[in-house]
Amino acid sequence: MLRAALAGDPRAIVWTDEIDRAARAAIKADTVPEPSYMVDTLRRLRSLLDSGGEGPRHALRLLIGADQAIALHRWRDYREVMRLAPPIVWLRSPVDTAEQLLAALFDVGVWSREELAEWRTRIAPLPLLDLSATAVRERLKTAPSTLDDPFLRRALPIRVLEYISQNNLYR
Numbered sequence: 809m810l811r812a813a814l815a816g817d818p819r820a821i822v823w824t825d826e827i828d829r830a831a832r833a834a835i836k837a838d839t840v841p842e843p844s845y846m847v848d849t850l851r852r853l854r855s856l857l858d859s860g861g862e863g864p865r866h867a868l869r870l871l872i873g874a875d876q877a878i879a880l881h882r883w884r885d886y887r888e889v890m891r892l893a894p895p896i897v898w899l900r901s902p903v904d905t906a907e908q909l910l911a912a913l914f915d916v917g918v919w920s921r922e923e924l925a926e927w928r929t930r931i932a933p934l935p936l937l938d939l940s941a942t943a944v945r946e947r948l949k950t951a952p953s954t955l956d957d958p959f960l961r962r963a964l965p966i967r968v969l970e971y972i973s974q975n976n977l978y979r
Contacts (some may be wrong), residue, residue: 810969825852846870847885850892868893871932874903874912881918896932904936939963948978 814820826844833842840908850868857866870893872880872937877897889895903909906928913919913927944963951957954973972978 809968809971812971813965815967817846823853825849835875845884847883847889847892854892870895872897874899874909875928876913877909878903878916881916895930897927897930898932898934899936901936901938906931945978948972 810822811910814822826849829844843979853868857868870889870948870971872895874897877895879880880889880895883889897909903912909931910928911923913924919927944960947957947959947963948954951960955966964972
């Protein structure tokens, strides 16, 4: 579905590293698959991007919702994640202002004053999106026509809706 959504955009690629690693682990019947952590994925990506020997040529950023920004301190090696791909935060309900985000980050108790100031600069100037993946999945299950549903047409690119419809997903 991501390939369908990004089709035709020469600036975008779909990198399936985590899926590929999980598939390789599943082939090895004698091993238990290990959890996948964002820090490992970012390290692998950074290594691939820098493999030409010219040093870092591409800046990485991690677009996350406000809820994940607040929980970032729970991620494995979260400070390394931030070093490899500084997060950009998309505010969304119920944390839909910079003040709410900063107050929640302050309450976590792991960020210094300087880091909290830095978080303010990481808020993306994007429109507030009051939409959840759960609501989209529920609507996909119940909508009489995936392609004609106004809510779904607002929530997902038409190519993704076509893919879902053609493959009878979420029914």
